[in-house]
Amino acid sequence: MPEDVTRRLGYRLKGAAAALRGAMDKALRTHGLTVPQYACLELLDQQPGLSNADLARGTFVTRQSMNVVLRGLEAEGLITRPATSDHGRALPARLTDAGQHRLDQARSAVYSIDQRLTEAIPEHRRAQFLDDLDRAAAAVAGSQR
Template sequence: MVKRLELAVRSNLDDIVRPAGVTALQYTALTVLERHDGLSAARLARDSFVTAQSMADMVRILERRGLIRRERNPASRRELLIRLTDAGRALLAELAEPVRLLERRMLDDLTARQEEQFRLALSRAWRALS
């Protein structure tokens, strides 16, 4: 059931974000940076649930589009930190309402109590795997 839900959400999310020129996975990485700006590529990959190689490719694409930038970590000159650009923030702002409506559509048939329980269960499951 979890896999079926993931596939349905990803398919619907792809339909929303594709016109903006990003994939659902790229959108996920951007939202991770929105919450925790200045991450290493390895940490961004872990938090986005993709491999380091997939993230390396994604970072190149998003950087070329001007949605993120890489800069040296002042504490560790060898490490590059990934930051969201103003263009990346603008893209997330543009997509916020359509994504919120997708979530609302997914939860519409639930009562307020069921929605609360569902969100709690998802949070616990996410923490268990993170």
């Protein structure tokens, strides 16, 4: 008889990720943002001028998906990008004042979710848990090469 799949680490990790994504989707919907849009705004707040490729890597989406995200944020006036680039094809994005305002409003909702997630792990185990997650991600990424 095969092992119960619900007892596997990957299954449990996927369940935790789905719960996090669902909570974030719900919280961000009230701010008119999706999770990739919010993540993009956060990254641009921390590192203005990132390219589409940089943002795609940082938000765990494809470059094609990030193009859609950036066009939507640009259409809403939340980011700006130059029409042309001085350096190849990269069009560095920056938050507008409206984008900063929307991010500031949404941030507390997302940070509240993150705080609940953090508090679910006993404080004395958090550093080890984070290290374990990093090692697990590296092990899986290494197996894809």
